[in-house]
Amino acid sequence: MEREDLLKMHSELMGEDVWEFHSLEKGGVKRSLSILLRGRYAGVKYPISDRLAVLATIAAGLLFLLSVGSLAVTFLRSRMDLGIILVVDRAVGDLVLGLLGFIYSAGIFLIDNPAFGAVLGILLLVWLARR
């Protein structure tokens, strides 16, 4: 490079501020979906852990909606004959039991499934290779 080019580059580097992605910060859903489906966003490649994190966030949201729904249903079913304290008590008990049962059955199903075991093994191997 010529001296003038170098000096010009220097003044540019000293003048410009670091770009902070302010314009992109609004696109949260777009970014998450892009990371989940394609594994890259804004020219940056994301590892499998980030994709799984997006998936886990979606699963957590769905679980939250389910739990709120079950609470509401329990409340509506038994509003006629019981006091509010008993209703809430029963709803929370049902919710906890339902969640535990769901997790238990999901775990049993996944452990019994050979395809899931294979996927888990491959993921473990990939993780070990990337370390």
Added chain:
Amino acid sequence: MNKLSAQLVNLYSTITAFIISAKKHVPKFIEGLKEMMGRAKGRVKEALALVLGEAETFMQILDDLEAKWILLGKRVGVAIEKLRMGVKLAKENVLVLIDKLRRIIENSSMLALELLGRGVYLRIKEEMRRILKNPNVVREDAELEATVREAEQLSELLQRSEKLQNEKANMMVE
């Protein structure tokens, strides 16, 4: 520490080492040039004036770089903390910062080679390598310089007091 933030810190400390070593070697170079200019005549003096002008341009560039270095330090700290906390788009910001730091290092070292010449450039690079290997070198050097300065001052004081004593003795004899 994350891989990305380690890279960021590495690049930032490279810039720091560059600034420190250039601040050490370039003023020495300029002093030497000025001494030579005092002795030289004619065309040689003109050529030396050109070289001196370029060296002083590089000193201005170094001042710019030092001012930017402080701002970049803030940015680097914030980026690493955001990455640690998992803030949205922290990774992209860190990558942009890494790119910027890399460009700054490349450009300023090429400017050093262009404006100061191969000898001073190589000296700066060697000093950089030394500092990056052991960052305590900077502090030790400063301490050594301070002790040398103190010793010089003490020796001057000793000479002065010896002179005064001699004068007193002469006065007594007279």
